Amino acid sequence: MPRAATTSDAFNAVAEPRRREILNYLVPQERAVGDIVGSLGLGQPSVSKHLRVLLDVGLVQVRRDGRRMLYKTNAEGIRPLHEWTGTFERYWRDQLTRIKERAEQEKK
Amino acid sequence: MPRAATTSDAFNAVAEPRRREILNYLVPQERAVGDIVGSLGLGQPSVSKHLRVLLDVGLVQVRRDGRRMLYKTNAEGIRPLHEWTGTFERYWRDQLTRIKERAEQEKK
DNA sequence: TTGACACATTCCCATATAGGAATATAATTC
DNA sequence: GAATTATATTCCTATATGGGAATGTGTCAA
Numbered sequence: 671m672p673r674a675a676t677t678s679d680a681f682n683a684v685a686e687p688r689r690r691e692i693l694n695y696l697v698p699q700e701r702a703v704g705d706i707v708g709s710l711g712l713g714q715p716s717v718s719k720h721l722r723v724l725l726d727v728g729l730v731q732v733r734r735d736g737r738r739m740l741y742k743t744n745a746e747g748i749r750p751l752h753e754w755t756g757t758f759e760r761y762w763r764d765q766l767t768r769i770k771e772r773a774e775q776e777k778k
Numbered sequence: 779m780p781r782a783a784t785t786s787d788a789f790n791a792v793a794e795p796r797r798r799e800i801l802n803y804l805v806p807q808e809r810a811v812g813d814i815v816g817s818l819g820l821g822q823p824s825v826s827k828h829l830r831v832l833l834d835v836g837l838v839q840v841r842r843d844g845r846r847m848l849y850k851t852n853a854e855g856i857r858p859l860h861e862w863t864g865t866f867e868r869y870w871r872d873q874l875t876r877i878k879e880r881a882e883q884e885k886k
Numbered sequence: 887t888t889g890a891c892a893c894a895t896t897c898c899c900a901t902a903t904a905g906g907a908a909t910a911t912a913a914t915t916c
Numbered sequence: 917g918a919a920t921t922a923t924a925t926t927c928c929t930a931t932a933t934g935g936g937a938a939t940g941t942g943t944c945a946a
Contacts, residue, residue, distance in 0.1 A: 671904045673781070673932065674795065685793035686781065686934085690862070697869055703893060716935055718894050737892050737943045745869035752867065754798070755860035761805055761853035779934045783902065794904085811923060824905055826924050845913045845922045 677726045680747055684729075688712060689720050693743050696730060700742035788859055791835045796820060797828050801851050804838060808850035 676682045684690055691710055695701065703721065707714050721741055724730040729747040733740045782790055792798055799818055803809065811829065815822050829849055832838040837855040841848045 671906095671931080673903050674793070675932065676781070676934095681795075681798070682793045685790045687789075688934090690789070694865075697866060704891095713936060714893070715895080715937085719934075722894080734943090737890095739893065743866070743869070745866040746873060748863050748866045749870055752860065752863035755856050755863060757802075758805060758851070758853040758856045759860065761851070762857050765854060779901075779936095781902065781933050796904090812921095821906065822923070823907085823925080827904075830924080842913090845920095847923065 676723050680727050680729060680751055683723055683727045684748075684751065686720065686723075688716075689724060689729075692717070692720055692724065693729060693748070696741055697743040697745060700733070700740040702735075702738040702740055704738070706741070786835075788835050788837060788855055791831055791837055792856075792859065794828065794831075796824075797832055797837075800825070800828055800832065801837060801856070804849055805851040805853065808841065808848040810843075810846040810848055812846070814849070 674682055676686065684693070688710065692706060695706060695709060703714065703717055706712075706721075707717050710717065712720075721730060721732075725732060725741075727747065729744055730741050731744050733742075792801070796818065800814060803814060803817060811822065811825055814820075814829075815825050818825065820828075829838060829840075833840060833849075835855065837852055838849050839852050841850075
């Protein structure tokens, strides 16, 4: 069985570095495809395809403006990822606590 | 060009649902490979391969115990993902705020 | 209507899987 | 040392890319 399709969920969608760049770029404000192409130094077809993936999993929203398409990051879609990773927070905090305590011990 | 190798970074590693399950399973305490196989209903070779990927990107740690290998989630490795997703938090909060405000408006 | 833009989609290809079967390796027990 | 147990690795295969080139589609201007 091959890897799951990128369109299957947000986790797969953000696994692509370029798509993460696009999300970062589109979060402050909406932008036209051409702007993204210019900013990321990627081919126009590639950008369109990445946007399609992001759109399918609900990580971006679009709106037509004349002949341009304005995309914008849908931050809500990233929330589930933040929450999943957040379930590990107490563990890395515990680890840090233990490391600190050990350091304290060694001082004495 | 295909997708980046799963071993390249944590984002790719957690894109696989089974690997996320493994991380969830291994976070409270270390476990032997056989336990994981039994719990996730996956083949032993598959589990070993997933563990290899997770180990390569630093998301788990191992320790040998006799003939068994005890794996444990390294929560610290998930932190970068939590931080990246966290940079979008203010945006989804803003969105919620706007939605609430609109709701308030409509009440009046 | 005809161009000219701005994007989206299709086609093609090299590459990276994920899982299962079979096999190899390491450590324990007899 | 041989058999056994617990994992890891290799081999094989169907499938899913991501990028570039070429092409299709929708919109605006003259």
